[in-house]
Amino acid sequence: MPSEFSGKHVTVAGLGVSGVPAAKVLHGLGAHVTVVNDGADERARTQAAELEALGVTVRLGDGAASDSGSAAGLPEGTELIVTAPGWKPTKPLFAAAEQAGVPVWGDVELAWRLRGHGGRKAAPWLAVTGTNGKTTTVQMLASILAAAGLRTAAVGNIGVSLLDAVTGDTEYDVLAVELSSYQLHWAPSLRAHSAVVLNLAADHLDWHGSMEAYAADKGRVYEGNQVACVYNVADRATEDLVRAADVEEGCRAVGFTLGTPGPSQLGVVEGLLVDRAFVEDRHKNAQELAEVSDVNPPAPHNIANALAAAALARAYGVPAAAVRDGLRAFTPDAHRIAHVADVDGVAYVDDSKATNTHAAEASLAAYEPIVWIAGGLAKGATFDGLVEGAAKRLRGAVLIGADRALIREALARHAPEVPVVDLDRTDTGAMPQAVREARRLAEPGDTVLLAPACASMDMFTNYNKRGDAFAEAVRELGA
Known part of the structure; x- marks a missing residue:
């Protein structure tokens, strides 16, 4: 049976994780697909060869989006653009599309529109976004849904x-979907069963242009929600996004909090995760869901992630026992507040995933006293608020990376009594030295915490490699 894409001229902007599947799917649906990609490295050439073998046209390198026969920079005949989420809205290709009246979708928008294609079951989406904690929350949610016997998967970003x-x-019963602000920007018709914005802090402002635009794109996740818009009681901005959303009749606002929950909230009471939202007579009753000790690891921000996941699962009708069982079965990804080892009474914790100040703030709040290993690429961030909030917890600090001076200066202003080791090097060998210096500063009962508050690319390929280097250096201490 012909699809709505049969014979349609579609330009896919960008290769990678999203672009290649989009091109293949559209080609399989009968579209005339042209892929344009700025880069022309070995990976791009390999992906291009794979697509060209199927009959897809691929153009690589600067200026790939235009051709001599095109109008206003669009590949000739383009009727739809499907873009990789990382392409900025300021790209000339999108300005040309707007001028020509050509719609621009992301891969999430395409996936949303293809639900139920070919007679498949159109599984509802439980959507998660936020500045930090998205992946962990989605994986927790998928674990809870699976514990309830549902066919599910953690998908998206x-x-x-x-x-x-x-x-x-x-065919899935329900999907746990992680969505970035980039993906939400390009997904105008997405309507989730229920969704959560975990938190909001300044991030990716170079892409969005302003904090207001970034928040607005995050808030798109609430548009058209059917059952529950879940928000963070401790982060008023997330509740404001719920209030601004246009939702289906009967959709409820449900909060999560690390404190005692009020009606229509989930929270913590005497070491228990409890639900006062999805129970009969929520003004008088509460349902025990799990113990705090069922959350791995039970750091405050991870408990918040668990409550958000539980709220979405409960919105879908999952029983309380499945929340407990799913949280117990969940194993966090590497480099997310991962305990590496204890050496001479000192705990060593890898949170290399804390690549911005908001994530590092949550990590620093989970331990005391701390010898903090930090630094890398600041991406325009400032560190005064982070250091001021953590100062009383710090035994010492070891700084690495290209922008370490920014953290050193914040420490001098707000924690002048904290000893600081400034390692003037950005090679990968700095990590073993940093761990040795941290060991020298630490005392039994302390935590040496890698929570860089910065990106890793000045020294490492990615935050995973940075975390691996930390863990290896810790293992060498105990050898």
Whole structure:
């Protein structure tokens, strides 16, 4: 049966994790697909060869989006653009599309529109976004849903293509979907069953242009929600986004808090995760869901992630026992407040994933006293608020990376009594030295915490490599 894409001229902007599946799916639906990609490195050439073998046109390198026969920079005949989420809205290609009246979708928008294609079940989406904690929350949610006996998967902005989930052979009951602000920007018709914005802090402002635009794109996740808009009681901005959303009749605002929950909230009471939202007579009753000790690890921000996941699962009708069982079964990814080892009475914790100040703030709040290993690429961040809030917890600090001076200066202003070791090097060998210096500063009962508050690319390929280097250096201490 011909699809709505049969014979349609579609330009896919960008290769990578999202672009290649989009091109394949569209080609399989009968579209005339042209892929344009700024880069022309070995990976791009390999992906291009794979697509060209199927009959897809691929153009690589600067200026790939235009051709001599095109109008206003669009590949000739383009009727739709499907973009990789990382392409900025300021790209000339999108200005040309707007001028020509050509719609621009992201891969998430395409996946949303293809739900139920070919007679497949259109599984509802439980959507998660926020500045930090998205992946962990989505994985917790998928674990809870699976514990309830539901066919599910953690998909979206975590390396698993949503397109594969909605067009593949497996029919899911419900999907746990991680969505970035980039993806939400390009997904105008997305309407989730229920959704959460975990938190909001300045991030990716170079892409969005302003904090207001960034928040607005995050808030798109609430548009058209059917059952619950879940928000963070401790982060008023997330509740404001709920208030601004246009939702279906009967959709409820549900908060999560690390304190005692009020009606229509989930929270913590005497070491228990409890639900006062999805129970009968929520003004008088509460349902025990799990113990705090069921959350791995039970750091405050991770408990918040667990409550958000539980709220979405409960919105879908999951029983309390499945929340407990799912949280117990969940194993966090590497480099997320991961305990590496205890050496001479000192705990060593790897939170290399804390690549911005908001994530590092949550990590620093989980331990005391701390010898803090920090630094890297600041990406325009400032550190005064982070240091001021953590000062009383710090035994010492070891600084690495290209922008370490920014953290050193914040420490001098707000924690002048804290000893600081400034390692004037940005090679990968700095990490073993940093761990040795941290060991020298630490005392039994302390935590040496790698929570860089910065990106890793000045020294390492990615935050995973940075965390691996830390863990290896710690293991060498105990050898």
